[in-house]
Amino acid sequence: MIAGIETGGTKVICAVSREEEPERIVSSVRITTTAPAETIDAVNRFLDDVSTEEPIRALGIASFGPVNVEPSRARYGWITGTTKVGWQNTSLLDRIPLARAVPTTVVSDVSGAALGEYRWGAGRGLQSVAYATFGTGVGVGIILNGSLVAGNGYPEVGHVLVRRHPRDDFSGICPFHGDCLEGLTSGPAIMARWGVNASLLTGRARATGYEIIAYYIAQVTAQVTFALGVERFIVGGGVLGAPGLLDEVRQQLSGVTGGPLAGHGMTADPFDFLVPPALGGDAGVLGALAIAEGLVLHQPLTEVAP
């Protein structure tokens, strides 16, 4: 058996499956995220319970962060400067005995979701995909030629500058950059600007709001794709729950990249290139299981700079 853990800021999902069918979860538990000790004790109880009959051979962890994901560096597997009260400087690996007993790899939550979607969801069958999430924060996970691109502090596209929309004078909410991508397009940014979630915008505010938000999301899509040539860009997170917003992003992407005349592959078929996630809330824990499967097969999916 193999195990995957998705450590989120509000809930932790643990799951186990068999190596030969890693995407089929045979047992799982959902734990509300409280203090580290209490939360991780519940994780360990689950892992103990499920391994009484059959041993767990590998563990994948996809965690909220910032989390250190470079095995060669100090404090590997630590959640460091998080805003989540009580979780600053928490070593996940030290608190989970199984992690010291079997091959274990830690990645970020969005890297985990990207791996899940790449393996069994909207990126299935491709070699290079990106998964961007617009929710409480803005993050991206990148798989390039079958390998996860990740290290301490990257990918981190939330803080890039985007060109401002001419009708947008909102100053943004990022404490460091004000109107960086996250400061303009995260759920809290949209709430601060319009007073409601994107899905509750109506009338003229909806038309303008969608155009503005989509313009920014299209820019980061183009940035990553121009640099890395990903074959598909998956866009998810609570903000994209607003009906029709993804279609507006597809429209804006055409403008941002120069349209069909410029001839870039990413605009050839917007419905094939820019897609919603397929695995919903399971992407993260499935990604963690994909990592564990790779560890058993000695094909680690992660590629980390020294």
Add this chain to the structure above:
Amino acid sequence: MIAGIETGGTKVICAVSREEEPERIVSSVRITTTAPAETIDAVNRFLDDVSTEEPIRALGIASFGPVNVEPSRARYGWITGTTKVGWQNTSLLDRIPLARAVPTTVVSDVSGAALGEYRWGAGRGLQSVAYATFGTGVGVGIILNGSLVAGNGYPEVGHVLVRRHPRDDFSGICPFHGDCLEGLTSGPAIMARWGVNASLLTGRARATGYEIIAYYIAQVTAQVTFALGVERFIVGGGVLGAPGLLDEVRQQLSGVTGGPLAGHGMTADPFDFLVPPALGGDAGVLGALAIAEGLVLHQPLTEVAP
């Protein structure tokens, strides 16, 4: 012996070296780029001459483009829709007999320069570096964990949108996007805007011009580094020949990334992170030799998406 060719729009450089000391060029020639037949005939004559005594075992080619660099796709090694008169739809591999006789790899000119700098220049000893060039056009080469990131049409950062500087109302010169990065920061864009090269700007125009150009270069530096965590960013090309411009980019990068408070590694030591190229005009042909060396050692440096 191994051979490297850098095919430029104005000149072609061919060089050979020995596998055991690939960075030491033992013979080379510089050919003015005219029509394809004439130019490539001169290349072939050089290759024939140098291989009379000792056979050439592998060939690396770094070419201007757009050039197809994916071996698995149709028209591999073709220069396709270039603006260079007479060179549209030219197959380099078909016109160089050596390329059919020994292992050969084709990359873009900026990928070649990036490989040269990574191997023997400003990126020596690191695992992940980017090399961006601002000249006739704007391009970037990326080496991630020791592998070149490249495919047909990427990396292609010239056409990303950057946030406009508040004091810049120039409409840009890109035929597709107007004021994309290349439309604002290429040599021709600077010439169109100020009437002189960046190095000839003086007085107030110099202060303003440097600030504007550096603001845009800093943004693409941050975009690529946020996404990929490169350890060093090399910035070259004719535009960066303007004295003091690189220092201004270092300054702007601090602002663009939120400064020391935001704590991103790329701002910790700007003089270590953001550097000029070390190999000058030899970077491209040395990169081509690095590719050829990799082919002999069966360690291809290129990693190409299918």
